Amino acid sequence: MTTKSFGEPILRKEDPRLVSGQGRYLDDLGHDALAAAFLRSPHASARILDIDVTDALEVPGLIGIYTYEDLEGRVAEPLPLLIPHPALLNGRTGYPLANEYVRHVGEAIVMVIAEDRYVAEDVVDLIKVSYEILKPVVGIENAKAAHNAVHPSVPNNVSAHSVKEVGDARAMIESAPHKLSLDLFIERSACSPLEGKGVYAIWEEDSQELRLWSSTQTSTGVRAAVAAKLDLPLQKVECIAPDVGGGFGVKIMHPWPEEVLIPWAARKLKRPVKWSEDRREHFISSAHERAQEHHIEVGFDEEGRILGLDVTFFHDNGAYTPYGIIIPLITSTQLLGPYKPASYRVEFTSLFTNTVLVIPYRGAGRPRGAGRPQGVFAMERTVDAIAKYLKLDRTVVRERNFIQPHEMPYDLGLIFQDGRPLEYDSGDFPASMAMLKKMVGWDDFETMRSEYAAMGRKIGIGVACYVEGTGVGPYEGGFVQVETSGRINVATGLTSQGQGHQTVFAQIVADELGVPIEDVFVTTGDTRRFPYAVGTFASRAAVMSGNAIALAARQVRDKALRLAGEALECDPQDLEIVDGIIRVKGDHTKSIALKTVAVLSNPLRYAFDESAKAATQFAVGDTSKPPVPEDQEPGLEGKDYYSPMASTFANGMHAVIIEILPETAEVKILRYVVVHDCGRVINPMIVEGQIHGGVAQGVAGALYERMAYDESGQLQNASFMDFLMPYSTEIPTVEAGHLETPSPLNPLGIKGAGEAGVIPGSAVFASAIEDAEGFEIRRMPISPSELWELRRTMKENA
């Protein structure tokens, strides 16, 4: 057998190229293109009275200045609302360029095209806009109070409202032996990929075709959106995602105003045009995530078993809802995690504010989190509160509420984000917890605590669990082709942002086809190569495209064995493929190279190369049939799709041991332990990397990052100096344990892994800080200054 690569920690195929500066990110393309820069609103809420470009027109190198008035056709219409939902009563989207009103700082008002970006920015500086400044709505409290309106046509700033109930939670809580209520708040953060957004468009006047590159998580989506906006046949538009320096959710949103405007300008000017987002633009005009305020009522018995859980929460969706209300929907459905309360009620209200819109914040290109950190924070704080109230061990209360392995598949009675019933397919939560406790030394922690206390040091331990719906449908496709040179081309439509798709998809194909992994070349996110796709988000790439590619490879294998059987005059069942050679099992003298079979698969055989010459000795085909029989196609290639009935659910549990400095309230991480179940693992090193990246984002969201808006709607920390994305120095060493309960839902038995590290971040740190300090932690993130002030308040109140 060829060395099996599925399950092996194979080095990433893409890395030599990426780490040696051979990567081609958006800004590396189109050096001769015209450059775009945008004048963006300095006000959170204002009416545009006048735009004066007199001085700006004098700048040498200026090509064009465009305002809303200049937009044509469908470009002048509001941007699409991508994901409508019955609960989204008042969805609103913006225009590519502001139409009279601006609703957040950073909203684009004027697009300038010039010979280069320097000139374009000079021009922007000279454009004078006069505004009637309106009173902004900033923060959930203000939005609820509704003294001012973000959109005059939307009453009370409410975009969406939803109530879901499984059982009669309110009655159950009422009659429960014990009750608690909690108020929990999570701040905004942002995706902050290292590479911002960017668009580059070439209009081919001769063929009336548009070729467009976008730093996106969905090239098929952008292609369709741009074709629709520019009124072009889909056939005349191609979209390519080049190397993408991270996405984390912000690049699944589409079309961004710039994705419409840049191609529009390129066509209008008949010249290539490029725009690369800068960091400040990214902070004030892309997307954030996460601000939510939760009120929880819970009823439970003496044992800590939850009888009724009633969660009411408010979600700050920013100024517009182009991506619908996915975040609160995910919070509401994924909040329960591994637990089975006897009844559950969840109600949310999504509110407009004069701030940047929100988008599911996700992982290293693969989605990360997206509404789940909030839900997990709410649920895990609740479980901790129950444990504290009953003076029970926090893990014991968790174990008593776990769904048990024999109850799988488990139907939670809710509808998931994919519109299908929320049913966990697999998972062994008690086993995960046992593993976590053992790894972190949970049962010995009190000894450790007293040892530290004896040295005057204060430590705490926290725990948090989550379940994550991954591999969300509807489908992805895969294409596998064997060239006569032996090179294997693989394509899938979804995009890569650094996750290692080139490697894991190649591993799958190498195993299915029995070829060396070096011969396998993977292309993602190029609509010229694979036009049908959804995109990379919700930890779905490995599950969706991985399975589709496996199915396509199996087609290729079947065809190859059939043709080889004809050539070698034996039963295909007796054949195996090892290192790219098809041979008779047990008789290695009878063999034919896979690349030679690729030649045989195509009746048109010019002898270009060695494989073609080698093929002349074999005869295939039935002379009583046409050269390409009715049910067959020339070439050794296969294409297939994978479309699951339902999402597959990964799960995990984290524990952290922290030390808090007595005088300065600084939090030091002593240990961080992750137990994780993503089903069958294709490449443990890559999964580990995803977990490390996720934990880094979890630490960031818990202890460092926030969006500091002032009351006038100015983002005060729109730079990496003040938006405290942690450095590697702030990130702990991650100790990870893997549990593999294969998903029964897909051929490869895999589940998603991209978001695992981040989801329980805020919950696990809140749990540990609370454990160390002894008082309740109800808001995250928390800075040393806030923790110190909280201590002081607690002391004063005591």
Add this chain to the structure above:
Amino acid sequence: MKPSRFQYVRPRSIPEAVMALQRHNSKVLAGGQSLTPLLSMRLASPEVLVDINGLTELSGIELRGSELWIGAIARHQEVLTHHLVQTHVPLIQQALGYVAHPVIRNRGTSVGSIAHADPAGELTAVAALLGARIHVSAQQGPREILAADFFVGPLESALQHGELVTGVSFPVLDATWGSSCQEVSRRHGDYALAGVCALVQVLDGRIMAARIAIFSVAGTPLVIDVMDVHEDHEKLNLKVQALIDPDTDIHATADYRRQLVKTLVVQALTEARVHAELRQS
């Protein structure tokens, strides 16, 4: 984030540099680690940039009598690892360990950091605490400015338009002196929320002099003689707190910064004393 148009001049001598600096709205470009971001964000739009990186005569680190001289284009990283600095003014290295990260220290200059007069800069505090002298070349000829007179306000120094800092000289500290730099920042290498440099002289196991410089809590580094109160932490704190006036911002409240100063002053003095004893043993 592209700078507005400027002229770039790369002089080959100090007089040529000073000459170029006479032009309207000119600015010195040293390591560029503070200036380039300001240019890109258009918070500074000089018309002429005078790049001094070619003036190799300004790259030296040397002993000049009882002073250690650091030239204007000596990089943080060289200063951080230079044996003369380690032997004669170790406080500079103690402070530089907190300045940014290796890639920034490879370009950024220690003198540029002082010229920049950032109240959160560690080296401004070091210069102020040690009573360093800032050497300036101007059209009228050279002049010297004492650190005490140099720092005027946040990012504001006594430097006049058209002047070039050629180097900074620090008094050499013999082994009776010990020093320490302590700070708390949100992330490794960030500017401090609050920081303290301390300098003590120890003779026969007794403290003969004790001074501190506090940074990041006022518009300029604050030098305080604490000889009278260093033994009584309560009095020490009272004296210090009366002199500082920290701000509340998105990273920390003023009271938290006061708490940091309280903690850091004691830590820095304790460490400085240990350091003196170590140097003497």
